[in-house]
Amino acid sequence: MTAHTQIHGDVAVITLDNPPVNGLGLSTRQAIVAGLEQAEADPAVKAIVITGAGKAFSGGADIKEFGSPKAIQEPNLLSVIRAVENTSKPVVAALHSVAMGGGLELALGAHYRIVAPGCSIALPEVKLGLIPGAGGTQRLPRVVGVEAALNMIVSGEPVKAELLAGVPGQKLFDKLAASPESLAEEALALAREVAAKHAADGTPFPLVRNLPCKHKDGDAYFQFARNMVKGMAKNFPAPAKCVDAVEAATKKKFEDGMAFERETFINLMWTSECRSLRHLFVAERAASKIPDVPEDCPKRDIKSVGIIGAGTMGGGIAMNFLNAGIPVKMLEMKQEALDRGVGVMRSNYEAQVKKGKLKQDKLDQRMALLSTTLSYDDLKDADLVIEAVFEEIGVKEAVFKELDRVCKPGAILASNTSTLDVDAIANFTQRPQDVVGMHFFSPANVMKLLEVVRGAKTAHDVLATVMAISKKIKKTAVVSGVCDGFIGNRMIEQYGRQGGFLLDEGCTPQQVDKAIEKFGFAMGPFRMGDLAGNDIGWAIRKRRYVEKPNMKYSKTADLLCEKGRFGQKTGAGWYDYVPGKRDAIPNAEVEQMIADHRASLGITPRRISDEEIVQRLVFSLVNEAAHILEEGIANKASDIDIVYIFGYGFPAYRGGPLNYANEIGLFNVVQAMKRFAKNPLDDANFWQPAPLLARLAAEGKTF
Numbered sequence: 013m014t015a016h017t018q019i020h021g022d023v024a025v026i027t028l029d030n031p032p033v034n035g036l037g038l039s040t041r042q043a044i045v046a047g048l049e050q051a052e053a054d055p056a057v058k059a060i061v062i063t064g065a066g067k068a069f070s071g072g073a074d075i076k077e078f079g080s081p082k083a084i085q086e087p088n089l090l091s092v093i094r095a096v097e098n099t100s101k102p103v104v105a106a107l108h109s110v111a112m113g114g115g116l117e118l119a120l121g122a123h124y125r126i127v128a129p130g131c132s133i134a135l136p137e138v139k140l141g142l143i144p145g146a147g148g149t150q151r152l153p154r155v156v157g158v159e160a161a162l163n164m165i166v167s168g169e170p171v172k173a174e175l176l177a178g179v180p181g182q183k184l185f186d187k188l189a190a191s192p193e194s195l196a197e198e199a200l201a202l203a204r205e206v207a208a209k210h211a212a213d214g215t216p217f218p219l220v221r222n223l224p225c226k227h228k229d230g231d232a233y234f235q236f237a238r239n240m241v242k243g244m245a246k247n248f249p250a251p252a253k254c255v256d257a258v259e260a261a262t263k264k265k266f267e268d269g270m271a272f273e274r275e276t277f278i279n280l281m282w283t284s285e286c287r288s289l290r291h292l293f294v295a296e297r298a299a300s301k302i303p304d305v306p307e308d309c310p311k312r313d314i315k316s317v318g319i320i321g322a323g324t325m326g327g328g329i330a331m332n333f334l335n336a337g338i339p340v341k342m343l344e345m346k347q348e349a350l351d352r353g354v355g356v357m358r359s360n361y362e363a364q365v366k367k368g369k370l371k372q373d374k375l376d377q378r379m380a381l382l383s384t385t386l387s388y389d390d391l392k393d394a395d396l397v398i399e400a401v402f403e404e405i406g407v408k409e410a411v412f413k414e415l416d417r418v419c420k421p422g423a424i425l426a427s428n429t430s431t432l433d434v435d436a437i438a439n440f441t442q443r444p445q446d447v448v449g450m451h452f453f454s455p456a457n458v459m460k461l462l463e464v465v466r467g468a469k470t471a472h473d474v475l476a477t478v479m480a481i482s483k484k485i486k487k488t489a490v491v492s493g494v495c496d497g498f499i500g501n502r503m504i505e506q507y508g509r510q511g512g513f514l515l516d517e518g519c520t521p522q523q524v525d526k527a528i529e530k531f532g533f534a535m536g537p538f539r540m541g542d543l544a545g546n547d548i549g550w551a552i553r554k555r556r557y558v559e560k561p562n563m564k565y566s567k568t569a570d571l572l573c574e575k576g577r578f579g580q581k582t583g584a585g586w587y588d589y590v591p592g593k594r595d596a597i598p599n600a601e602v603e604q605m606i607a608d609h610r611a612s613l614g615i616t617p618r619r620i621s622d623e624e625i626v627q628r629l630v631f632s633l634v635n636e637a638a639h640i641l642e643e644g645i646a647n648k649a650s651d652i653d654i655v656y657i658f659g660y661g662f663p664a665y666r667g668g669p670l671n672y673a674n675e676i677g678l679f680n681v682v683q684a685m686k687r688f689a690k691n692p693l694d695d696a697n698f699w700q701p702a703p704l705l706a707r708l709a710a711e712g713k714t715f
C-alpha cells in the first residue's frame with residue numbers, strides 16, 4: 013500500500029507512504045480515497061488526519077506518470093481533493109518536511125491545516141514548464157494573498173512554513189506545531205477539537221474555495237506582474253501562464269478559474285519546453301546511476317580531503333568541500349602559492365558576505381576547516397586527494413608517484429585533468445583501481461557539473477564513492493569514459509570548429525553569438541572563448557595540427573591569438589572589454605582581420621541565416637555526441653544532455669542537445685547534415701552522420 017489508514021480512537025489517520033517523497037501516483041491516490049471511505053463508514057470516527065510517512069508530507073505528483081494514462085486515471089488528483097473537501101467529517105492535513113506541488117494542493121483541499129516548523133512549502137510546477145494543475149493557482153492566492161501566491165507560483169521556490177505562518181491574515185495554516193516531533197499528537201488534538209466544535213455549533217467545514225480572492229489594484233498589478241515575468245522568463249512559456257491563472261482566480265468564479273487552470277495546464281503539458289524540462293528532471297536523477305555499479309555498492313568513508321595545487325581550480329574545488337563541512341588540506345610547492353590561493357578563497361567568501369549571501373560566522377567556520385602544507389607526508393590520512401596542478405603529464409606523474417608513496421591504502425586519488433589520459437595517470441601508481449578523474453568546471457565553486465572520469469581499472473566502490481560525495485558537495489555528476497576531452501570538451505571542439513567556418517564564410521562573431529544566444533545558450537562560442545581564454549583552444553589546435561593533419565580548421569582563431577587577444581584576461585579577444593566589466597564590445601580591427609583572412613582564401617562572403625548558424629552549431633554537438641554514445645564513453649543519452657545544460661549553458665528548456673535532436677526528429681537532423689556536407693567550405697567528413705544517429709533516424713527512433 014502506498015498510503016495506510018489507522019484508527020486512533022475517534023480519529024482516522026491516513027498516512028501517505030510512497031517513498032522517497034510520497035508522490036501522488038495512482039496507487040497512492042486510490043489508497044487515500046479508500047482511507048476516506050473507511051473513515052466515513054466507521055461511526056466511531058469523528059475526524060480525519062492526512063499526513064505523510066518518512067521524509068515528506070508529499071513532494072507532489074508522481075513525475076514518472078506524466079504523459080501516461082495513469083496520470084489522469086481516476087481517481088485523479090482533482091477528484092481526490094474533491095473527495096477530501098466533500099467528506100462529512102472534518103479533515104486535518106498535518107504537514108511536515110516537504111509539501112510541494114500536488115502535495116500542497118491536496119492539503120489546500122483539507123478543512124484544516126497544521127504544519128511542523130521547517131516544512132518547505134512550494135508549487136514548483138513552473139520548473140517543469142507547467143503551472144500547478146490541481147487547484148494550486150486558485151486556492152493558494154485565497155490563503156496567502158495574491159502577491160505572495162504569485163511569487164511562489166512564478167518562481168517555484170520553496171518557502172519555510174514558519175515564514176508563511178507568520179504572515180498577518182494568512183489562512184494557509186490553522187496552527188504551527190511546536191516541533192516536527194509533536195506534530196502527530198497536535199494534529200490529533202486539533203482534529204478532535206474541530207470535530208467537537210462543528211458537532212456543537214453545526215457550522216459547515218471551512219473550504220479554501222469559498223474564501224474571497226481579490227487584489228486591491230487589480231489590472232494594474234497584473235500588468236506589472238506580466239512585465240516583470242516577461243523580462244525574467246525569456247523563452248519559457250509557463251511563467252506568463254502562471255500570471256494568467258492567478259489573475260483568473262481574482263476575476264472568475266472558483267469553478268471557472270479551476271477550468272481555466274486545467275486547460276492551461278494541459279496545453280502546457282504538450283509543449284516541447286515542458287517535455288524537455290521533464291526530460292531534464294528525470295535525466296538529472298538518472299545521472300548518478302551507473303549500469304554496472306549497483307546502488308547498494310559499498311562506499312568508502314570520505315572525512316578529509318587533500319588538494320594538490322592552490323591555483324584557479326584547486327581553490328574552487330576546495331571551497332566545495334569546505335561548504336559541505338569537510339576538512340581540506342591544500343598542498344603547493346611554495347608558501348607564496350599557498351598564501352595566494354588561500355587569499356583568493358577568502359576574498360571569494362568575503363564577497364559573498366558583502367552580498368549578504370553568507371554570514372560571517374559561516375565564513376569563519378569554513379576557513380577553519382582549511383589547512384595548508386608543503387609536505388606530502390601531511391596527506392597520509394586523507395581519504396580523497398584531488399590533484400589540480402599544471403596540465404603537463406610529467407608534473408602529473410611526479411604528483412601521483414608522491415601520492416602513491418604517502419597515501420594510506422584505500423585513499424581515492426583523483427585528477428582534475430581536462431585533457432590528459434586518466435589511464436596513464438592511474439598507471440603512474442601501484443593502485444590504478446583507486447585512481448579516477450574528477451573533472452570540475454570553472455569556476456569550480458559555482459559550476460554544477462562534474463565529469464567523473466572512469467579509468468579502465470577504476471574500482472566500482474571508488475566510482476560509487478565519488479558519485480555520492482559529488483552529491484554532498486552539490487554537484488551533478490556524470491560518468492565519462494577516457495577519451496580526449498571526455499564528453500563535454502570533445503563535443504565543444506566540433507562546435508568551436510563550426511564557429512570558425514561560419515566566420516570564414518561570412519559571419520561576424522557577434523552575429524554567431526547573437527543567433528545561438530537567441531536560441532537560448534547562456535553565451536555564444538566567441539564570448540565563451542573570451543571568457544575561458546582563447547589560448548586554451550589554441551594550444552589544443554596546435555596539438556591537433558600534428559596529431560590529425562587532415563582535420564580541417566579555420567585559421568581565424570589562430571590569427572586572433574597571434575595578436576595576443578586571449579580574451580577577458582587580456583582585456584581583448586574576439587571582443588574588447590573594459591576593466592571590471594564583462595560586456596563584450598565588438599572590435600572593428602577583429603572584423604577587418606576576419607574579412608582579410610576570408611579574402612586571402614578567395615571566399616566571397618554570403619549572408620548566413622540564424623537558422624543555419626544554430627543548426628550547424630547544435631548539430632555538430634549532436635553528431636559528436638552520437639559517436640560518444642556509440643563508443644560507450646557516455647552511458648546514456650541523457651547524461652550528455654546533463655553535461656551540456658550544467659556545464660556549457662545549453663538552454664534547459666530545450667533539454668540538452670540530444671533531447672533537442674529528438675524533438676526536431678532525427679530524420680530532419682540527418683537531412684540537415686547531408687546538406688551541410690555539400691558545403692565545400694565546411695568539413696564533409698565530419699557531417700557524415702554517426703552510425704548510431706543514421707540507424708536511429710532510418711528506423712524512426714530517438715536517442
Ligand code: NAI
Nearest residue numbers: 321322323324325344345349400401402403428429430454
Ligand atoms: P593554475 O595554473 O591556476 O594552478 C595550478 C597550481 O598548481 C599552481 O598554483 C601551481 O603552483 C600548482 N602546482 C604546479 N605544480 C605543482 C606540483 N608539482 N605540486 C604542487 N602544486 C603544483 O591551473 P588551473 O587552471 O587551476 O588548472 C589545474 C588543472 O585543472 C589542470 O590540470 C587543468 O587542465 C585542469 N582544469 C582547468 C580548468 C580551467 O578552466 N582552468 C577547467 C577544468 C580543469
